Amino acid sequence: MAQFQSLPGFREFYPDAFARRSHIFRGWRRAAHAYGFSEYDAPVLEPLDLYRAKSGEEIEAQLFSFTDKGGREVALRPEMTPTVCRLVGARANALKRPIKWCSIGEFYRYERAQKGRERAFFQFNCDIFGEPGPEAEIELIGLLVQALAGFGLGPDDFYVRLSDRTLWLHYLASLGLDEARSKAVLGAVDKFEKLGDEAFKAYTEAHGPLPAEVKEKVLAFLGIKSLSALEAVLGPVGGEALAARLADWRKLLNGLAAMGLGEYVEVDFGVVRGLAYYTGFVFEAFDRKGELRAIAGGGRYDDLVKKLGGPDLPAVGFAIGDVTMGLLLDQRGLMPSFGPAAELYAVIGGEAERTAAFLDIAALRAAGYRVEYPLKDLAFGKQFKAAAESGAKLALIYGGDELAKGVVKLRDLGDRSEHEVPRASVVEAVRDYLSGGRETS
């Protein structure tokens, strides 16, 4: 039996699985193209320090990292963000604005595989650099929705939860919490949905119990589900920065509504997205039934390009993972089945006919048709069966009778009609017969 297996959490793509993967990639690229994003790629192996600089030492436990033969500490990329920051940062002054970039790549994380999580997976990363205002978020969240909706997923299937770390920090400061306490509260907020009151345990251990009236206000803020509720809570707090932030919120939500995406977006301050590097709006896409882990996540990270050695460049981005999205498409019956996809199948009588058929097969292939034929002599019955199973629309029959007359018999594998055409014009005859609705891929 199999003496060697693939490593845990790594996937093998047999042709049917590869077809599913290609289907997902095509949908992503179609959306990115419509939104005017340019595709790029970059190395899979990076200096370990790139991730240490972004996420700290503790990230190492979850990386595929090693020392290469030149003594360099390297890691397989666990995400695209630091890499794209480096790329953009290095040429920031020469790049035409707005910088709208996307990529599809494989990423590697040394974690325990679970449902919706593997050790190797693909992500669709989209980022906009150089735009500090919510216009960038409108464009980006619009693309996020399109990248999912393009597969046939609707507002009943998924939604985007929208939150704001800036506003959280403003509000917590207005409640009298310092930076360390604010971060600890955000940590509790992040876990509150799952753990309830337990979520505040870590805060209590670090800073003592949160005063009851503060906690009450935190939980009330957590429950805000609309812009009007947000304005009602924050209006009395006052301040110029807060007013400007609320204006950003109005612009963002109005913009998304104007794009017709209102049904997909919900205000939800329970989302804070880890504690990594996000500085403003943050958002996550989930399935409506709440059965799967996050489909996509993103947000604004205005400090990161500079932190990684580039210029001061605002940025906002998101990533969609292929694993959870594939599960969702399966659940909703939106993953097509991919059969063989020949267009033409040559039925060949014997060795003499084979040589004659090859000339036409080569000509048809040169003309761009996908042509199959049996690699070894088979009874006609078998060949017609194989032709039907190949997915071809048309069989080309090369028998002794036809060749003697200088013709090829075309058999429509759908309605089973047959007619003969001169061999000299077989490419034209096939083109006429198949004309209309021929897909390219």
Add this chain to the structure above:
RNA sequence: GCGGUCAUAGCUCAGUUGGUUAGAGCACAAGAUUGUGAUUCUUGGGGUCGCGGGUUCGAAUCCCGUUGACCGCCCCA
């Protein structure tokens, strides 16, 4: 890193209180069928029963270890 469940053909599984050469369906291949696709029938290839050790006259079956998968926890950039 921690816990639970599981591991027999490419896939889904059966396999009795431990007993001869481990089975079925699907899939794949050949034939019935040397010029027409269905159905059916026949036949075939494919297994060190995840791996290693132990108990036993005898282990797919019982015991120990190990690896892997799935589910959950931690984490989730």
